Amino acid sequence: xxxxxxxxxxxxxxxxxxxxxxxxxxxxxxxxxxxxxxxxxxxxxxxxxxxxxxxxxxxxxxxxxxxxxxxxxxxxxxxxxxxxxxxxxxxxxxxxxxxxxxxxxxxxxxxxxxxxxxxxxxxxxxxxxxxxxxxxxxxxxxxxxxxxxxxxxxxxxxxxxxxxxxxxxxxxxxxxxxxxxxxxxxxxxxxxxxxxxxxxxxxxxxxxxxxxxxxxxxxxxxxxxxxxxxx
Amino acid sequence: xxxxxxxxxxxxxxxxxxxxxxxxxxxxxxxxxxxxxxxxxxxxxxxxxxxxxxxxxxxxxxxxxxxxxxxxxxxxxxxxxxxxxxxxxxxxxxxxxxxxxxxxxxxxxxxxxxxxxxxxxxxxxxxxxxxxxxxxxxxxxxxxxxxxxxxxxxxxxxxxxxxxxxxxxxxxxxxxxxxxxxxxxxxxxxxxxxxxxxxxxxxxxxxxxxxxxxxxxxxxxxxxxxxxxxxxxxxxxxxxxxxxxxxxxxxxxxxxxxxxxxxxxxxxxxxxxxxxxxxxxxxxxxxxxxxxxxxxxxxxxxxxxxxxxxxxxxxxxxxxxxxxxxxxxxxxxxxxxxxxxxxxxxxxxxxxxxxxxxxxxxxxxxx
Numbered sequence: 001x002x003x004x005x006x007x008x009x010x011x012x013x014x015x016x017x018x019x020x021x022x023x024x025x026x027x028x029x030x031x032x033x034x035x036x037x038x039x040x041x042x043x044x045x046x047x048x049x050x051x052x053x054x055x056x057x058x059x060x061x062x063x064x065x066x067x068x069x070x071x072x073x074x075x076x077x078x079x080x081x082x083x084x085x086x087x088x089x090x091x092x093x094x095x096x097x098x099x100x101x102x103x104x105x106x107x108x109x110x111x112x113x114x115x116x117x118x119x120x121x122x123x124x125x126x127x128x129x130x131x132x133x134x135x136x137x138x139x140x141x142x143x144x145x146x147x148x149x150x151x152x153x154x155x156x157x158x159x160x161x162x163x164x165x166x167x168x169x170x171x172x173x174x175x176x177x178x179x180x181x182x183x184x185x186x187x188x189x190x191x192x193x194x195x196x197x198x199x200x201x202x203x204x205x206x207x208x209x210x211x212x213x214x215x216x217x218x219x220x221x222x223x224x225x226x227x228x229x230x231x
Numbered sequence: 232x233x234x235x236x237x238x239x240x241x242x243x244x245x246x247x248x249x250x251x252x253x254x255x256x257x258x259x260x261x262x263x264x265x266x267x268x269x270x271x272x273x274x275x276x277x278x279x280x281x282x283x284x285x286x287x288x289x290x291x292x293x294x295x296x297x298x299x300x301x302x303x304x305x306x307x308x309x310x311x312x313x314x315x316x317x318x319x320x321x322x323x324x325x326x327x328x329x330x331x332x333x334x335x336x337x338x339x340x341x342x343x344x345x346x347x348x349x350x351x352x353x354x355x356x357x358x359x360x361x362x363x364x365x366x367x368x369x370x371x372x373x374x375x376x377x378x379x380x381x382x383x384x385x386x387x388x389x390x391x392x393x394x395x396x397x398x399x400x401x402x403x404x405x406x407x408x409x410x411x412x413x414x415x416x417x418x419x420x421x422x423x424x425x426x427x428x429x430x431x432x433x434x435x436x437x438x439x440x441x442x443x444x445x446x447x448x449x450x451x452x453x454x455x456x457x458x459x460x461x462x463x464x465x466x467x468x469x470x471x472x473x474x475x476x477x478x479x480x481x482x483x484x485x486x487x488x489x490x491x492x493x494x495x496x497x498x499x500x501x502x503x504x505x506x507x508x509x510x511x512x513x514x515x516x517x518x519x520x521x522x523x524x525x526x527x528x529x530x531x532x533x534x535x536x537x538x539x540x541x542x543x544x545x546x547x548x549x550x551x552x553x554x555x556x557x558x559x560x561x562x563x564x565x566x567x568x569x570x571x572x573x574x575x576x577x578x579x580x581x582x583x584x585x586x587x588x589x590x591x592x593x594x595x596x597x598x
Binding site for chain 1: 366367369370373374384385387449450451452453454455456457458465467468469470471475477478479481483485486487497498499500505507509512513514515516517518520521522523539544545547592594
């Protein structure tokens with residue numbers, strides 16, 4: 001059987017002659033810039049020896065693939081990428097999958113004791129964007145595109161359903177309406193006044209307002225007019 | 232509230248200095264009477280933390296401390312994990328309220344003894360599982376309880392830190408942290424007692440948020456990033472709760488620090504504690520540093536490095552924190568602690584199942 005310049009999926013390739021070199025297997029994640037860069041830096045000993053990898057693959061439901069593609073292209077492709085980076089044969093694979101959903105956690109060990117962790121979730125609410133991260137932990141450093149803070153490199157928590165994604169700053173779990181960190185300052189100030197921890201008096205108001213008016217070049221009559229309106 | 236007269240038995244736990252430093256400026260809940268530690272260097276450091284509190288006495292033997300302060304009301308058990316049980320026994324004998332650092336013990340036989348001692352004990356026993364007081368995790372619990380996410384299908388929770396072992400070397404000794412020397416895998420040169428022992432939070436938080444118990448776990452452990460550590464610095468765990476919810480946990484020391492005796496992080500985030508809950512009706516994700524702050528300072532806890540820190544939060548109730556809760560329980564202003572001995576021990580059982588899974592390279596069912 002000939003497969004001249006044929007590109008096949010990993011599932012098909014698994015049924016072919018392992019020694020065959022007349023076809024290609026579609027592992028597009030081998031060409032993911034992140035994978036290539038980690039591999040290159042690993043080879044050049046930028047951070048020492050690789051120890052563990054974490055793959056995060058998340059998509060909204062509306063973009064989810066079919067079950068076969070999820071398991072035998074996406075998961076298989078991520079395992080292939082891990083294998084490439086670990087540079088040793090796969091020794092163990094364990095999968096915990098939400099039944100009938102494109103949502104699973106997997107753990108792999110390679111023969112050189114590199115561990116790979118996989119979080120694949122294509123069940124995010126439709127209001128959410130896809131995210132794809134790798135964190136590679138080495139003996140002398142890290143390489144990653146994973147956000148330093150939060151899940152999109154932004155502060156706060158995320159609460160989402162299919163119609164809405166909210167970024168929340170949960171100052172206090174009893175304050176349901178607090179999604180805005182600056183708005184919570186007002187509530188915090190009122191609480192501090194009640195508790196007696198907020199200073200009384202005009203504070204620096206006179207100096208600040210005068211400075212603004214001076215900087216704006218306002219005349220006395222204009223200032224009187226502004227104050228009259230405010231009070 | 233009258234401050235609780237409290238003793239500190241051991242300061243080997245890396246969180247104890249935080250309590251002692253707090254004692255200088257916040258005496259509203261606690262009145263520290265004495266600190267005991269058999270390690271001279273640590274005791275000297277404790278003296279430094281408490282130099283503004285001249286009433287505090289220092290002992291190299293915690294039994295001597297107990298004898299010298301019969302009027303004490305409570306004790307913080309802050310020693311190496313290995314000694315928790317014997318201090319616990321003595322505290323019960325002396326009818327003291329107990330605030331135990333986590334983990335209470337990784338030896339489940341010892342845990343059983345603690346539960347027996349605690350049965351019908353009319354004093355407060357609280358275990359330090361402080362993430363119950365983080366707003367974002369409390370909010371997660373509220374969302375789940377209110378059913379706002381629908382049926383929970385999966386939970387991802389990391390508790391990844393730097394290794395504290397350079398500056399708290401006892402934590403790198405498997406005997407002192409795990410209680411005995413048990414290899415991670417047959418023939419391994421790494422032993423139990425590292426990142427997993429140090430991080431009970433995910434196991435506790437998942438139980439607390441969902442109200443469910445763990446049914447099974449499977450775990451792997453990579454080669455150590457730090458060649459000098461005897462204990463493990465990586466474990467990753469998958470599992471299932473008794474309602475079928477799938478879980479992922481990483482309680483590792485995967486964020487690197489410099490190999491020096493003071494904390495100096497290489498990775499700028501000391502703690503990655505990211506929670507993601509996928510439900511049939513919604514999704515919630517939270518980061519421990521949900522109100523982040525980037526700091527570089529020559530006098531900061533990790534000097535001269537870009538560090539991610541948090542800004543804190545508005546406390547509506549002065550007791551809304553670990554020690555405030557404990558003091559309120561002691562004074563009868565609150566019925567029971569937020570985090571109980573049973574909570575701490577339930578987490579330990581799952582953690583030990585994870586260790587066993589690594590050792591046997593198979594899924595472990597929890598009874």
